Amino acid sequence: MTSDRSEPWDVSAEAAVHISALMDLFREACRRQGWTLDEERGLIGWTEVRCSAGHEFSVRAWDAVSGPKPFSMDPSKPWCNKCRNATWVAECLAVLKSVADTQGVELTATDERDESREGHVVFAAKCLKGHCFKTTGENASWRGKPVDVLCPDCRKDAAYAEGFAKIEAVVRETRSAVVKRYRNAADIRCRRGHSHTFRVDGRQEREAIRPDFCRACNILAKFQEFSEKAKDLGITVLESQWIAASRPHGRSASSGTSSTSSRTR
Numbered sequence: 362m363t364s365d366r367s368e369p370w371d372v373s374a375e376a377a378v379h380i381s382a383l384m385d386l387f388r389e390a391c392r393r394q395g396w397t398l399d400e401e402r403g404l405i406g407w408t409e410v411r412c413s414a415g416h417e418f419s420v421r422a423w424d425a426v427s428g429p430k431p432f433s434m435d436p437s438k439p440w441c442n443k444c445r446n447a448t449w450v451a452e453c454l455a456v457l458k459s460v461a462d463t464q465g466v467e468l469t470a471t472d473e474r475d476e477s478r479e480g481h482v483v484f485a486a487k488c489l490k491g492h493c494f495k496t497t498g499e500n501a502s503w504r505g506k507p508v509d510v511l512c513p514d515c516r517k518d519a520a521y522a523e524g525f526a527k528i529e530a531v532v533r534e535t536r537s538a539v540v541k542r543y544r545n546a547a548d549i550r551c552r553r554g555h556s557h558t559f560r561v562d563g564r565q566e567r568e569a570i571r572p573d574f575c576r577a578c579n580i581l582a583k584f585q586e587f588s589e590k591a592k593d594l595g596i597t598v599l600e601s602q603w604i605a606a607s608r609p610h611g612r613s614a615s616s617g618t619s620s621t622s623s624r625t626r
Contacts, residue, residue: 464489524562525547
């Protein structure tokens with residue numbers, strides 16, 4: 362009686378035939394895409410290829426042949442990252458040159474590759490204030506609109522200036538005082554003597570610069586409001602400042618007995 366089970370070497374030989382067929386399919390797909398193959402790395406290894414435009418990139422044979430239609434890859438969506446983003450890169454470059462011209466930024470093209478690998482040209486740039494930095498067309502727009510300030514150092518200076526302007530406005534409005542000023546922060550003392558530090562080197566930090574910044578004063582204001590409500594109920598608050606919700610807070614004007622608030626915060 363013969364067994365229908367294949368021996369291990371039979372399975373390997375059979376798999377080799379299928380792998381060879383898939384590699385042939387991969388080579389045909391590359392030919393139709395106009396790719397030039399370098400050294401092949403098998404089905405799951407990265408093979409270096411060069412597209413018809415001369416861009417070099419890596420692709421896995423399995424990724425190319427495992428799609429539903431490997432022979433009919435959409436030419437408008439090439440696998441080459443640079444070809445796929447050519448229009449976008451050109452638009453970004455035009456925006457960059459326009460922004461640089463408007464802001465007086467000098468651009469000098471380099472041979473360096475951008476991190477996105479989309480094909481953006483990396484420029485050595487210098488602003489009117491003498492700040493030197495590197496930039497690409499990708500840095501010239503934010504959500505589809507040209508950036509207000511291309512130079513990162515100038516942009517940081519503008520953000521710091523905005524933050525310190527808010528500090529000065531809050532200080533005037535709350536009758537506080539600036540105790541010490543740092544490069545990116547300021548120590549503030551409110552009119553009741555409570556200390557606080559405003560930072561300006563982050564969007565959230567700048568948003569926190571507002572008249573109700575003093576937590577101690579906010580607690581005192583809530584306690585005063587609590588005292589007034591207690592007085593309206595005929596209760597005299599014994600403590601001069603908030604202690605705890607579990608402590609006795611007052612004495613009834615009619616009975617002279619202490620009352621406890623366990624819920625008020």
